[in-house]
Amino acid sequence: MENGQTSRQNIAVYPGTFDPVTNGHVDIIRRALQLFDRIIIVIAVNAQKNPLFTVDERIEMISNCFADLNGRVSVETTDGLIVDFAVSKGASAIVRGLRAVSDFDYEFQLALMNRKLERRVETVFLMTGFRWIFISSSIIKDAAKHGGNVNGVVPDHVKAALEAKFS
Numbered sequence: 001m002e003n004g005q006t007s008r009q010n011i012a013v014y015p016g017t018f019d020p021v022t023n024g025h026v027d028i029i030r031r032a033l034q035l036f037d038r039i040i041i042v043i044a045v046n047a048q049k050n051p052l053f054t055v056d057e058r059i060e061m062i063s064n065c066f067a068d069l070n071g072r073v074s075v076e077t078t079d080g081l082i083v084d085f086a087v088s089k090g091a092s093a094i095v096r097g098l099r100a101v102s103d104f105d106y107e108f109q110l111a112l113m114n115r116k117l118e119r120r121v122e123t124v125f126l127m128t129g130f131r132w133i134f135i136s137s138s139i140i141k142d143a144a145k146h147g148g149n150v151n152g153v154v155p156d157h158v159k160a161a162l163e164a165k166f167s
Helices: 023-032 055-065 082-088 101-117 137-145 156-166
Strands: 011-016 038-044 073-078 093-098 122-127
Touching (some): 011 023, 011 082, 023 093, 023 122, 038 055, 038 082, 055 073, 073 082, 093 101, 101 122, 137 156
Parallel strands (some): 011 093, 038 073
């Protein structure tokens, strides 16, 4: 930049459990990269949930989805408030995906609470691509557990990981 100014990266965080990451998640992240310089995917660690994949497995699966993006996407974890994590990373926004109207009520409440806790961090809602509107990690896990074909709704390496878990 001119006059000795430094450029500031526009960073967003995208939180979730990603158990496992789906093509819907990948779509949201790639579209968010059109709005932000960098996305930090935040695996929210919740001791009360019993995930299928370990945190390390989820980090690896997500990282493999974005290896082509020259470090514009990174993966971290937190067991604290996402808005506090965002501030600690210099993020200006939290990205949330919406699949249906039923998602909006809960997400709107979260966004308002985050806004109350930290006014410097905005929430940005992105509608899931129409082709992914019906999928969720829970539905995919259930289908895979019962031998259903999850081809096309998760990246190929995630499909292989699901098949290995349920074989």
